[in-house]
Amino acid sequence: MSLNIVFVTETYPPEVNGVAMTVGRLVQGLRAAGHHVMVVRPRQSGESPEKAGYELVRSLPIPGYPGLRFGLPAGGLLRRLWRQQPPDVVHVVTEGPLGWSAVNAARALKIPVTSGFHTNFDRYSVHYGLGFLRPAVAAYLRTLHRRTRATMVPTEALAADLAGEGIQGVRVVGRGVDTQLYRPEQRCEALRQRWLQGGRGPVCLYVGRLAPEKNLALVEASFAALAAVQPDARMVWVGDGPARSALAARHPTHLFTGQQVGEDLARHYASADLFLFPSLTETYGNVVAEAMASGLPVVAYRSAAAAALIVNGENGVVVAPGDEAAYVRAVLDLMAAPQSGPRLGMAARERMLSHSWSRVVQDFLAVLDEAISGQNSACARSEVMAAGPRSAL
Structure with missing residues (x-):
């Protein structure tokens, strides 16, 4: 049976981040399977105000995230649209004002609504000098998810965490990876030679947002320790963000490529020798899966995607979360044994x-079928739980 599905999200391709990529893949797959999908999202820079398959809403820029915007509440618009053509289900991807208004509108019209938990915004607040807001941000996020019939998360560990906080209807829906795009055969010797400039390597790679919440100081420390024993080692940073200028100033010999996408990104993964991923704020971390699909060994904390995908010593290396000494030691040990990486x-x-x-x-x-059939009663909880956040919107 073909479904009429509405996605509500603040981020969407061609924006480059894990949430945008995941939503884009889901929408693409659902449409290919014959389902009708409408995407409600902020209008992107230079985009026509009218676009088939999309409802573009008012928005404001997100501080510290150039190019990204958060949607303003659109409850009135959504109620009008959904009264005219009620969807079978609404899926709220992001928890901003737009997402809140979508949950409110769907519940008012008795439309099943589900949500996705993609980003630990409460943990991010610590890295931007707003740690005092963490309890309030966490409460805000959890309250939204308690008002939906199901909350989809990428890992069993995150599902257990949210269930332990009283969120019912948590369901694990993993993440995929394009193994035709990300594959070892993308290795490019010409690219390696540009990186190495006559040296022998190894090449260490980081891919992702260059921002405080990504724990980039550990990448710096790990590579410094490696370069002390292997002077020809090279560090390549793929991505952009508020920390880029400071990183480049501290490390003039490191290579900063900016954002890479598609075949170019695949070549960067496959042409490196080691992937460094030290973040502790991820709910998943798509870059870990992309690196692994590219045949690139990963050193990471035992968290999120790394915990779900890596068996230590068999297909990568993971260490206890927060143990920085063990992380640096793992990098050195792996690079000291050239046969281990391949x-x-x-x-x-x-x-x-x-x-x-x-x-x-x-x-x-x-999960959508389950929510539509009403098997999960999480949506029927008292409205009292959401009175605070709703009144603010």
């Missing part, structure tokens, strides 16, 4: 071959 990379590639987006779309649809 072995781990091959096993990582094998691990990712079963993580297709088609399977993720099927799992997503199963």
Whole structure:
């Protein structure tokens, strides 16, 4: 049966981040399967105000995130649209004012509504000098998810965390990876030679937002320790963000490529020798899966995607969250054994071959079907729980 599905999200391709990529893949897969999908989101820079398949809403820029915007409340608009053509289900991707107004509108019209938990915004606040707001931000996020019939998360660990905080209807819907795009055969010797400039390597790679919440100081420390024993080592940073200028000033010999996408990004992954991922604020971390699919060994904390995908010493290396000394030591030990990297990379590639987006779309649809059929009663809780945040919108 074909479904009429509405996605409500603040971020969407061509914006470059894990949430945008995930939503884009889901929408693409659902449409390919014959479902009608409408995406409600902020209008992007230079975009026509009218676009088939999209409802573009008013928005404001997000401080510290150039190019990204948060949607303003659109409850009146959504109620009018959904009275005229009621969707079978509404899926709220992001928890901003737009998401809140969508939850309110859907509940008022008795439309099943689900949500996705993609970003630990409460943890981010600590890295921007707003740690005092963390309890309030956490309460705000959890309250929204308690008002939906199901909350979809990418890992079992996150599902257990949210369930432990009293959020019912938590369902695990994993993330896929494009193993045809991200593959070892994308390795480019010409690119490596540009990086190495006559040296022998190894090449360490970081891919992601260059921002305080990503724990980039540990990348710096790990590479410094490696360069002390292997002077030809090179550090390549792929991405952009508020920390880029300071990083470049501190490390004039490091390479900063800016954002890379598609085939170019795939070549960067496959052409490196080690992927450094030290973040502790992720709910998943798509870049870990992309690196593994590319045959690149990963060193990460045992958290989020790394905890779900990596078996320590078999297809990558994970250490206890927060143990920085162990993280640096793992980098040094791995690079001291040249045969280990290729072995781990091959096993990582094998691990990712079963993580297709088609399977993720099927799992997503199963949760939607459950929400539509009313098997989960989380949506029927007292409105009193949401009185505070709702009144603010």
